[in-house]
Amino acid sequence: EKRKMCSLHRARGSVLVIFLLLHSATSFYLPGLAPVSFCEPGQTGKENEIFVNRLDSVESVLPYEYTAFDFCAIDSEKRPSENLGQVLFGERIEPSPYKFEFKKKVDCKPVCTKSYNTNKPEDKAHLDFLKKGMLLNYQHHWIVDNMPVTWCYDVEDGQKFCNPGFPIGCYVTEAGRPKDACVVNSDFKDKDTFYVFNHVDITIHYHVVENEAAGARLVAAKMEPKSYKHTKVEAPDCAGGPMYLNNKFSGELKIGYTYSVQFVEDTHIRWASRWDYILESMPHTNIQWFSIMNSLVIVLFLSGMVAMIMLRTLHKDIARYNQMDSVEDAQEEFGWKLVHGDVFRPPRKGMLLSVFLGSGTQIFIMMFVTLFFACLGFLSPANRGALMTCAVVLWVLLGTPAGYVAARFYKSFGGEKWKTNVLLTCFLCPGVVFADFFVMNLILWGEGSSAAMPFGTLVAILALWFCISVPLTFIGAYFGFKKTGIEHPVRTNQIPRQIPEQSFYTRSLPGIVMGGILPFGCIFIQLFFILNSIWSHQMYYMFGFLFLVFIILVITCSEATILLCYFHLCAEVRHHTHTHTILLCYFHLCAEVRHHTHTPSYSVRHHTHTHYPALLLPPLC
Template sequence: MHFYTRTDRRGNTFCFRFDFCKDTDENRPSENLGQVLFGERIETSPYKFSFKADKACVKVCTKSYDTGSREDKLKLDFLKKGMELNYQHHWIVDNMPVTWCYIVEDNQKVCNPGFPIGCLVNQEGKPKDACVINADFNKKNTYYVFNHVDITIHYHSGDETNGMHARLVAATLEPRSIKHSNDENPTCEETPMDIPADFKSNLKVTYTYSVTFKQNDDIRWASRWDYILVSMPHSNIQWFSIMNSLVIVLFLSGMVAMIMLRTLHKDIARYNQMDQEEAQEESGWKQVHGDVFRPPRMGMLLSVFLGQGTQVFIMTFITLFLACLGFLSPANRGALMTCAVVLWVLLGTSAGYVSARLYKTFGGENWKTNVLLTAFLCPGIVFVDFFLMNLILWVEGSSAAVPFGTLVAILALWFGISVPLTFVGAFFGFKKPGIEPPVQTNQIPRQIPQQSFFTKPVPGIIMGGILPFGCIFIQLFFILNSIWSHQMYYMFGFLFLVFIILVITCSEATVLLCYFHLCAEDYHWWWRSFLTSGFTAVYLFVYAVHYFFSKLQIIGAASTILYFGYTLIMVLIFFIFTGTMGFFSCFWFVNKIYSVLKVD
């Protein structure tokens, strides 16, 4: 039995750059597509032991640093920098994260799937990060490296009568800093291993570990992740977020119901009872029936966005639904990303069909350009951004860089499966007639009257994204923490519920603003309905900028570019998704209200 150490691009913790003990005898295990795309790498570890065989203070290796060696100085400086920035080890045994459990306020136990490589006591004598756990870490301007770990393996004895063998159900450790007086025969009882900020004398760091096996038949194999998940104190915050979002949804639903059942019903009934001359004197949304279905400008681009948005929506819905059922749990590493990529590739048909059908509804005839843009525009932007970010990782020598072979495989999936399926969907979409509007369109466009400040396009679009973002910003904090702060994300039930609330909120907020603009006799609703809910992505980007400066400690131009590069990919996908939800809601709303008008 042995450990795997995991590295990823989220914290740039690349173990081959740090001067730790390495295992040179074994090869790296293979990873799935999701792990590779997400930047996760698994390396074999030199910490080895046998099942049920306890070990005490076993030496792994000794690292020496000579003041006369420039290479040694660089290695030690790099290690110090990692301790200062609270870089983390991530270990895996039997596909279980080796967790560091500690007590926080109110005697609450928290288990973190990672532990720091060391810590720092600054020049003022204030301990930072993990240095607060030990009162012996008291020297000013000193680093303390965690060169020893006490590992505890909990196992279930199984049932030999039913053929069930003993299984590992939990793995925890306690990091310690020890200055070994005897490197060959360590006792693991000495004072902490302190490293002065000034490298003035030769230094030796010996890495050791102890292993203890404990039988625990109370934890079943199926629930062996529970002790990690329960220890993360986020559920109360999640429920607060859900209740806050539900209040917004109920408020919007009440507004939409009032418009649909009262205002629109009375207006339509009164309009249909009038003769034509009296109807001409009416104002508001009823007067623009001859222009409301006039094809929008840049209908080609809008149809392409809507096709891609449909593809993203179906992909996200199925992925989150499968995650809620437990098929994409954290125990199955990389499964979430792999599932999302495979679904996106297979859903090219839906993108081509929706884009072609809407483009034909807009009166477009250049079908070849429409199909090509649907297949290549948005995926091309994402791939170019991803390739540039990966190029930076290559230049920096990061182990998180996606190999060239994987990039070729991604291109093969795109060009070999997704693009042909997009063409197939577009073929069936163009074979069908465009969506017939319920009212005829006048030949001469109606003049739009002077608009107030709140019914102008820009203020309406800016206001439209506030409510949807208010429904997700708390959940967004946990998602960003999971991506960038080495925290495991497991709350897919909450995420799926917030996803449904987001769809409803985007739809209802866009319908309300669309109705207000039609009442102001502004019939340019096509692009506005897309941009109103799509503007939520702008708030997402602003929040990501705030998170970067307030929560992360990223230094260097390369790491900053990587953060914003990957953030732009997320913002673009979110923009297309939310914009599509708003557009189709308004499309249904406008068709519904004008289909009941008796217009000659």
């Protein structure tokens, strides 16, 4: 009884210690994602500012920097540092003159006034570029506390859509039809007229932290764009009609930019879930489950076919070989075993195949690790540029597996030009991608787009490639060539079999189509959302769905490869059965003629048990 009481006290003590340790432990936050506490007005004496990002449009592939449209900007403050992924995605974050103090309400505060004179070429160029931006519906992207300032508006079925951007203006056509954001205001009705959104009403939602003595955390930042033609530009009052600009306007024009800020306390939203209201406005979950079910059906179909082949065909053949009694039956070959001496023959372009295998291994491991970290939440949209940075760094560090796989396969193919193999693994696939990237970057430079990479970033990418990836590839190739080549389970025939005329479905182009349709059917919905997030400038956050579909894709590709290989082997057997028999008879008969010319009758017992008469020997030999 005393032992039981002691054990119980020990268990209670261990639980108490663990509870105290968990209670005293501090929270862990990812780098750059730690919460920021805001203080009451006058406690810090520091204004908080809104950062601006590049402007983009779904109707154009060219993003532009904030200053390209001649908006209100400040040049005195230093731009925040950007990681490699942000630069590669074309993000250009810079400070703005839109500032506020926490819990201090601001009403119609002026920012700046832009004056244009169409008689001056420079002013006319700025005004024309602004018109082009409104015509193509270019969107602002503002950031507060590493969170996008969203424009929330009602859509069909009573739902609310929160867009992480808002337009710079809108256009009413010559026919009087409002385009894009002009439909939200009935005052925008003048024909062939542009309306500038020169005022924003910003509403910041905050949550008071209970465990801290003072301070609060921002949980949402929403805004509403408006257009005001201020009666007094020098002292704006946010009154009057909309700020319009006729397409045929000429003369002088002044546009005054203003903003208002108000704060709302929200006790329901926590800091950890402050992105939910943005992501929930994009209901893609049902479509994602449909995609996964579609992919699973394809996988089950392929698995059934592979299982049928393995169980019915291969199992019967193996059982038949195991049941052979006589030596003559054991020497007889039939079915897919007819081509066992040719399937492991080195390919004609083994160099390219090994190089592509090495580069594919590098990309496959990079994708798998990147998706795994994304599923854990390390590469969420809140951590800007982390996804691309992780992918690039992993690709650079995975040069060793690429060199090892390429060298190992090339050696198994009997190749001897190891220097060429290593250099092609280092420079072929990355060189093609970089050349394409450099040409597109030149075009973006010429267009003045913010997506153009700075020269320093290009130098950094080349340094990562040549100084890290290339040496690691050489190290992997060294160990790959040092090991013995891959041993084949059967011996390859010295004389290659004659390649017959192929059927339609065993040719290259139909085989590529057949092998690509099924994997594409598994991922096409996910691919739609990924491309939509890139070209439509939306946020992609469903990495769990993506990782699951990636696993399904790997299984589908493997099973499709097995099926296509089996179909090719079956086609080879059907076309080669008679040809193989005749060729073997030919060589056997020729050998009999050369070595047994004294034999009165010339016949050779072949493994098909067919006896050829002596009259056939002169034309055959």
